[in-house]
Amino acid sequence: MNDFVANWLIPGAIMVGQSLLLLVVLLVVIAYVLLADRKIWAAVQMRRGPNVVGPFGLLQSFADLLKFVFKEPIIPSGSNKVIFLLGPLVTVTVALAAWAVVPVADGWVISDINVGILYLLAVSSLGVYGIIMGGWASNSKYPFLSALRSAAQMVSYEVSIGFVIVTVLLCVGSLNLTDIVMAQQSGLATKLGMPSISFLNWYWLPLFPMFVVFFISALAETNRPPFDLAEAESELVAGFMVEYGSTPYMMYMLGEYVSIALMCSMTTILFMGGWLPPLDIAPFTWVPGVVWFILKSSLVFFMFAMVKAFVPRYRYDQLMRLGWKVFLPMSLFYVVLVAGVLQFAGWAP
């Protein structure tokens, strides 16, 4: 019995505690990410944005949460009820499950598995099911068209995301996310003899084209503007979410923003050195790693928000052309190029 407590109960309780802590912190962060998105968008358009609830509107997201939860959920009579409710649940669950392997600082990760990046790719590719299920189960034309569009869109951009990840993995030699960050401790700056300028070590510089491809593919993968064709309000009303209201709608929104935050932190881990300080000298190295991680992810999110504010929406054929005819050949070529350079220069890990 003591054995059982020591071997299963206590580690199990610790894991549950860690997961709950991550979940709570993540949801609070998402509330502010949502607010930041609206504030940045408003600032670009010279509006004030939400500014009524709390000081500077800081509690707006929580007010929205209460309002969504207390509204009556309406299920259309012609819909497939089980799948209609399963759609938002799948979206949220899958988006949150991905965070199990994300290291926010050295050792601060719930599950440090060997195939971390593959797990992220697998789980983020499942987000499309929530949209397809919701769109189909609504039994209505606009949601269905939107579901078809977004299924094709997300599958297309996953291909280039996969190849971008392969280029990074070629440089790292491991699929573990902690190893990916640690491999960025030495790189271009170390080769140039300036090891303290560590932000030049990160992969965004040598793999810059892939950094751009990854950023744009991340926008398409999360259905963010300018690729928000799944919910293009000028043509599809609100896309797959037309028939949704109250809590199910909120779960779609939550899932969307959680996966946006995931894409921001994935960009940080793959290309911007994760929790490593930008300069390897005294005042910067005193700051805890998690602060750098959050700062870098926020920077990436700021770029996401700015793109939303000033890039017009793509047409669907343009989106497909970009994914299949531009990004796919480009990332394939870069995989071959990086592999060749690593092999002939003898830098392969």
Add this chain to the structure above:
Amino acid sequence: MILQSVFFYLFSAVLLVSALMVIGARNPVHSVLFLILAFFNAAALFVLLGAEFLAMLLVVVYVGAVAVLFLFIVMMLDVDFVELRAGFLTYMPVGLVVGVVLLAELLIALGGWALSPDLAANLGEPMPTLAEASNIEAIGALLYTKYVFYFQTAALILFVAMIGAIVLTLHHRRDVQRQNIERQVARNAENSIEIVNVEPGNGI
């Protein structure tokens, strides 16, 4: 070990039930969703075996890509459920015969099958333990050295199949206006704007 057994039975039970529901569900979309559930539980069983790479591959390839396309196609089908079930009784005997033959073959083939006790020593490629090499390294080392020709042959066959599918389905429609990106980018003010000084009363 108790925990592993509990999870093994849980995942296997869900896998079997969802596999049955794939053929049992009335609605084809439900069938595909049950198929996805079955894939997931198979992946979980791979994780229990310590084959985490295969598990992730199963999720990425089958759940993330193949099943999405399945669902895509099935959702667009205009299926008449009554018509679909009309031939059930006529086809059932044939289906039963095929099923019984398969079951008998499996029983004959696997009935007398047992792992030889010195199997590990007789393996063509001794498997490195998990401590020495991770899943990916072990599979990669084997696939890209010893079995590289088989691997490339398989890839070539898939490639030919892909080109065949594209050739069979590609139709160039001439009546559709298409965007020519190169021509749009190459346009400039000199070759697209002409300034004409029109004399009054003469027209162009």
